[in-house]
Amino acid sequence: MSQRKRSKGLSSSQMTDGEEDCSPSQRDQPFQDQMNQKVSELVQFLLVKDQKKIPIRRADMLKTVGQKYKNYTEIVNRAGKTLQEVFGLQLMEIDTKLHTYILIDNLPRAEGEYLCKDKEKEKMGLLLVVLSFIFMKGNSVKDTALWEFLRLLRVHPGKPHKVFGDVRKLLMDEFARQKYLDVTPIPLTDPPEFKFQWGPRAEKETSKKDVLKFVAKIQGKDPTFWVSQNKEAEAEAAS
Amino acid sequence: MAAQMTNAHRRFLQVLMSNGITEASQARKLHQHCCEIDKVYYAHDKLDDFISTINSHLQPLFMQIRKGISEEDGRAHYAVVNLAETEVTKMASDYTETELELFRKTMDLIILSENGFASSTDILNLADQLKTKKMKKKEAEQVLKVFVEDKWLSEKNGEYTLHTRCIIEMEQYILSNYQDVARKCNICHSLAIQSQVCECCGIGMHLPCVRKYFRGQAEPRCPKCNEFWSCDLPGTSQMGSHTHHRAHSQA
Ligand SMILES: [Zn+2]
């Protein structure tokens, strides 16, 4: 009640009383205005956070909407719908325990356009190479195998790279944080070893079929050359 | 009332947002590219309609694709701006309190200056006077570099001015927060940071607007007070009295 009053800037009790006498649809207007306001604030907040592709915590979304606000779920749903309809972005909960969300590009991918709309083209190129390697090696690789593979491409994890900077950090911190890669420590290894897999953002923003096409193009072969990977990619595309 | 958005519109919007700022010829190419990918109607002269469709859907969110003119070369640029906040919110999430303070102070210097430039020496001298936390000159230098990379400032020969992106996004903020000092161009009536000012009546004009307005005139006169225009015309002088002329005189 007090919130509604504030949002319309009314202070006299007389006017509030008058409001109570209105028909239900009229009485709903300030409420709808406030809902719209909250939805647009949340959309803006999510867009700003998305610029860095860092997962967004529900607690921070709540803070944006206002801690006490009861219609939280409806606001989140409507913000999600707006993001889809206007921006082609999907609001997705990636961790139901920690309640973290990311925005995923939900537009149909164009032929030959791999994750590459971004201004950080080179980084995305490296990411695609890493995702390809993981997929071709059965969807999971050890860090030692990955570093060895990258060394062949003259990208050395220990040395700062001209474009990528600290490559180890790029893969294990940045790409992992952005949910392109899942990096999990392998238990009981000393020194610690890590397992690399596709993260949920990679699953959504590219496909096994596209990645296989990319590999095939580079190697000058047909995707069917890799029988099991091709089967897996086709199965994913059909699902 | 509003036309439907297609995936081409959404794609265009996504790229514009991730670019920060997009030059008009780039935007025209992108328009065509998006329409081709998503197989929707394309006409090369319909970019404005295409954008206004997007804007009608952005309006309830207090956002807008806005066109702005580069103060340097007069070319048009597009950026997605936030109309709701007057504060520097998009920046607020990217930078620390101290970095934002340095930016605000730099903006003060630029806007209060005569020609729209602040020298790096003057900016770096502010670094140890910041209220939030003092900054070493080295640090401040680094932060300025990031502001340039992120297209909030642009730098020329050790002098800094506001980037076109910054002007498009913050025009309203600057006009309302620097009411008495922020100048509007006498020709195009938008905010003028880098400008020439009439010594007689004090009106300002963008350099590209000056160039256009006085084209072919042997004795240029101020459009307002009709006095002789006292500044060297941009791009025509040998020895500029203003710092931003240096690049021209070198060329
Ligand atoms: Zn002008």
Ligand SMILES: [Zn+2]
């Ligand atoms: Zn004058």
